[in-house]
Amino acid sequence: DTEVTQTPKHLVMGMTNKKSLKCEQHMGHRAMYWYKQKAKKPPELMFVYSYEKLSINESVPSRFSPECPNSSLLNLHLHALQPEDSALYLCASSSRTGTNTEAFFGQGTRLTVV
Amino acid sequence: DAKTTQPPSMDCAEGRAANLPCNHSTISGNEYVYWYRQIHSQGPQYIIHGLKNNETNEMASLIITEDRKSSTLILPHATLRDTAVYYCIVRVLGGYQKVTFGTGTKLQVIP
Numbered sequence: 001d002t003e004v005t006q007t008p009k010h011l012v013m014g015m016t017n018k019k020s021l022k023c024e025q026h027m028g029h030r031a032m033y034w035y036k037q038k039a040k041k042p043p044e045l046m047f048v049y050s051y052e053k054l055s056i057n058e059s060v061p062s063r064f065s066p067e068c069p070n071s072s073l074l075n076l077h078l079h080a081l082q083p084e085d086s087a088l089y090l091c092a093s094s095s096r097t098g099t100n101t102e103a104f105f106g107q108g109t110r111l112t113v114v
Numbered sequence: 115d116a117k118t119t120q121p122p123s124m125d126c127a128e129g130r131a132a133n134l135p136c137n138h139s140t141i142s143g144n145e146y147v148y149w150y151r152q153i154h155s156q157g158p159q160y161i162i163h164g165l166k167n168n169e170t171n172e173m174a175s176l177i178i179t180e181d182r183k184s185s186t187l188i189l190p191h192a193t194l195r196d197t198a199v200y201y202c203i204v205r206v207l208g209g210y211q212k213v214t215f216g217t218g219t220k221l222q223v224i225p
Binding site for chain 2: 004107
């Protein structure tokens with residue numbers, strides 16, 4: 001199984017809503033990532049978890065709150081978002097050891113903030 | 115991670131080889147060259163990576179120059195499904211991958 005599964009595929013939320021994005025992998029990868037991608041732009045790194053601990057936060061606003069409850073799951077909790085936060089949110093995972101440490105990406109959640 | 119430079123767009127006739135160049139003149143000795151692609155509205159997909167020797171897998175070939183300052187990704191027989199944005203990234207092996215994407219090359223395969 002080389003899949004990274006993201007749910008939901010699409011999400012529309014109001015600026016006062018609280019919602020969560022979910023990411024799951026069963027490849028035994030101990031590094032997991034959140035990326036944000038605006039239209040016609042490359043993905044931008046938001047967070048990196050390594051062994052279920054937050055290792056990198058790329059100065060992301062606090063209205064985005066990541067969580068890694070176990071080695072297979074990664075969540076992104078959303079609260080009080082702005083319309084400019086509308087984007088494709090991508091999750092990825094990778095092995096931390098060995099020679100095959102390439103990242104595997106999910107298909108993303110397309111988020112629209114209204 | 116070293117910076118990469120890629121042409122913004124390229125066309126390729128279906129069935130012909132697509133050769134996508136990447137310049138990474140500031141690459142360090144322990145940095146690998148990775149290639150990913152992103153088909154419209156999908157997540158990026160890993161293609162291939164290499165250090166200094168040429169590499170081949172079922173998807174593509176990677177040719178790295180002897181001085182390692184540039185590389186070429188070769189799709190031997192391009193199909194319409196290869197139309198995508200191709201990203202060249204250089205980074206060290208191991209640990210966790212802080213994959214930083216550049217602007218990439220938009221490859222259009224033409225029937």
